[in-house]
Amino acid sequence: MALQKHLLNDPDTLVVDSLTGLCAVNNQLSFDPPNKVVYKSKLDRSKVALICGGGSGHEPSHAGFVGEGMLSAAVCGNVFASPNSSQVRRGIDLVENDAGTLILVKNYTGDILNFGLAAEQYAAEHAEKSNKVKFLVVGDDVAVGKTQGGIVGRRGLAGVVLVYKIAGALAAQGGTLDEVYSVAEWTAGRIGTIGVGLEHCHVPGTAPPSSHLSPTEIEIGLGIHNEAGNKRLTPVPPLTELIPLLIDYIASTTDAERGFLPFKNDGSDEVVLLVNNLGGMSELEIGGIVRAARDELHKRQIGVRRVLAGTRVSICPASPSLSFFSPRADDSTANAVKLLALLDAPAQTPGWKWNSAAPPITPTPLAPAATASTTSRSSAARIAAPQPAEFLAAMQRACAAIAAAEPEITRMDTIAGDGDCGLTLKAGAQGVEKAIKAGGITGTDLAADVVAVAKVAENEMGGTSGALYSIFFSALAQGLQSSANGATTVTPELWGSALSEALTKLYTYTRARPPSRTLVDPLAAFVEAFSSAGFAAAVKAAAAAAEHTKDVDAKAGRSAYVDTAVLRGEKVPDPGAWGVKTILEAL
Template identity: 80%
Template sequence: MALHKHLVNSADTLVVDSLSGLCAVNNQLSFDPPSKVVYKTKLDRSKVALICGGGSGHEPSHAGFVGEGMLSAAVCGSVFASPNSSQVRRGIDLVENDAGTLILVKNYTGDVLNFGLAAEQYAAEHAGKSDKVKFIVVGDDVAVGKTQGGMVGRRGLAGVVLVYKIAGALAAQGASLDEVYKVAQWVSGRIGTIGVGLEHCHVPGTAVPSSHLEGSEIEIGMGIHNEAGNKRVSPIPPLSELIPTLLDYITSTADAERGFLPFKNDGKDQVVLLVNNLGGMSELELGGIVHATREELGKRQIVVSRIIAGTFMTSLNMPGFSLSLVLLPRADEADAPKAETILSLLDAPAQTPGWKWSSGAPPVTPTPLAPAASDSAKKAAASGIAAPQPADFIAALKRACEALVAAEPEITRMDTIAGDGDCGLTLKAGAQAVEKEIEAKNITGTDLVADVVAIAKVAETAMGGTSGALYSIFFSALAQGISASAGGKPTTATPELWSDALSAALTKLYTYTRARPPSRTLVDPLAAFVSEYSQGFAKAVKAAGEAAEHTQDVDAKAGRSAYVDAGVLRGEKVPDPGAWGVKTILEAL
């Protein structure tokens, strides 16, 4: 994983450049470059101000949460380094108000010391307002046990963002400093977070680290500053195994080292779930993580009242994620806010770039509807058009499927150069789906129209994408051509029938694609095969193979390679992956 490459002007100016860009996006913000403080331009000084901050590299934290309904200011240090007390003091001065200021920091020594020093300096210089600045340290990590954490306590991870949101919404409603402090302090003690990384991140401007995770490893319990986790796991487990392990860290009360939260595990625990992208995880994977976590919480009879997912607290570009749970109060808990109050504060609108949309309601499981019957879903009447030797026909199809599966790595390699890297996997998926249709006796060689229609449906559903659509159109048209060539009468397929049907199918395909040979697409070998078919099957296959080989010398006029530098393709001498797939099929047949 090449995590050490970055696009910057200079590592030295990166933080200021980034914060300047943020303020360009969000025009309700102002920026003080010398102190690296981002703050609301129009402050309502009758309401409590909230300040957060810490090292940069965790974007959108911290400055991305400054705005209406959330934070008043964020003080930013260099990457993974706490801002100094002078910077923090400048932030306090910028948001000074009549209602008071609450400072929220993650539990890291530098942040606690520098933000705490600034708060004490302010109090010392403003004796009359010494009670107007309050301080909360949020530690939510459950990876480090109580003994190891000792007096330092739990590290601050993504859970702090939920404290920002809840406290910020309460302050926006006009609550007093004591009220905001009390709720924020209570929530910070009810959060558990655990992180997982596929690899460590890289700080711009520093040497490439020598320590890496192996390709088959993940690290559980990683911090957000490249701190090592508490264990590595290999091979990488599926989410169905990984997520239960992670949730055990947060919810278990049997583990004396990590029973940080008072879960009762009696079917009545109620939580808010935050699934956080650590910077390099795809949205596709993140959605799967949300699903797996929600499913596992359901199995444990833990009620999920809200799910919030997205990129909130990153570790630069770390490919990984963290799970946070807020254990909501029960109705009989003394000195606790109401669960409904916590949820309403989470649901309150926030005009900040960093806070993601959430539904404002518990998740629901969609109820699948029974498919409606349709004429197209009914089995078509038998055409009576059969292969001369059905067993040979099926054997040939199996050979083609096996050949495509075997060729997947090579076709994938070609497509990583000439396209988007998925052609081999797409063809393999189609081949395996055809094999299943053969096993299910849905393709038998005794009804060629039905067989070819079945293959067309496989191309549509199992393959997808451009290749799937082209194959599906061609085979659908081929089924029509077979029926038309037979004149609607039962018969045994002849080479002449196949020739007419193939020509008709290619003509129909041409109405949906502009590709014509030579175009460096699958059309090149397909057209060569169809045009030579009347001269004999073997000669047609040879022509198709030559056309596929020739695509390495052809400038792309259509398809995946049309967007790739022609010089790269000529230098690599890579044939078109789709054309190679057609060659593979025909030679196996």
């Protein structure tokens, strides 16, 4: 089986190479390569030290959280493999201090055994300091129910980072070992996390996993080492359906298997929301998940005290996880104030992303969009299509043709541009269809209809093509009005005059002139042939111009940045030009 693509020197040196790079990013760190221990260079040995660690492959966890205000050291194993006890013991020695050391590990057997063995060895050899090393296991995965987990308990996921942050901040402020351990233990007990797998993960340098999720399938509760999740869903649901399901896993009070957190669901609950990028998701998608989670929590009357987003604990595939931390004690809000202050305290580590240190703004409904005034249109003569029903049918044919052509136009644009042309045109077509259904395009007032199309291009399409279409149709509406001369029904002569005026105005905003391998090529061919040869001949001229873009060197547009030899070799026409051809032929 072929390997998936990764950029590295050698899988065997990847962890050391990565940790060396991290120390270049964060120059307050030192690195012990033989033991893969990253630690603070200037350690205040009068304060409690915090050590974490585990298998690599989950960056920035663990080493990305070593630094002022957070962790003192991280002991890293090979990818997805626990470090051995000798490595951990070296880490304990490197941060030895007068105040004591707290070892934090996620709930995985290898980590618990190797970190625990190192702690016991240290205590055995330093009897006078045996009470200066404490050990805490953190598990926050709610996908594993209480029955299934048995005595093993919950797996450790992204929520452990909140424990690092809160305990690390208290240690930096001079808290005692007992105080730091107590706050870490209390915090760990009030965190719940649920992950979503879009695909199974892959260890660099190894063959891809044999099990895969289908393109329309996701897995709820996927573990960070490819452990099976709780269930699979197909097709992939929209966030409005997925997020409520995920929140139920964490906050339900009726599911006896997952009542890990003390939710009351009576309007008094409050949480810190962490949307973790498990790896490969775009910031665009993460923002959408944040919005959906915040809105659903608001709907459930669960207060959101803080929102954190970004990569804290990763795996290879594009996947997210949701974590809730419930900071309020049952009997008082004093704990919440203290814990949130620790969460907000500065941390000089690359892994801890910025947060606002304040609750998010309460979501409010969007104000209704202002409707355009029709007063200015009432005094102008209305120019109708000779047969409005046929005009609308032609518009709908064009919209349907663009929707059908979207995959092919998208394919063209992945070669000749940035891959969005098909979807942009489809969005415009869908907007026009909505306008027709809503009565905004009727065929009885063509200037108003064309303005409506221009608005759709502006609002629904966006980008370069949206602006070009909007300018052209806005100018076309002006041309229809200025050339009407009292006509109440459009004629071919009136269309021809208006089209020529629109093309002239478009040229004032773009330098593209045919042949330029842009949508201007077929558009200009159509406009120039329309008045002299008629509609059918003009459409043929536009189609020929669109076909000809296969052989034209790009002089404008995104294709100008693509190697000409690639375009000629692929024999792919300009996708924007193909969109114009598709619309005109359907009309």
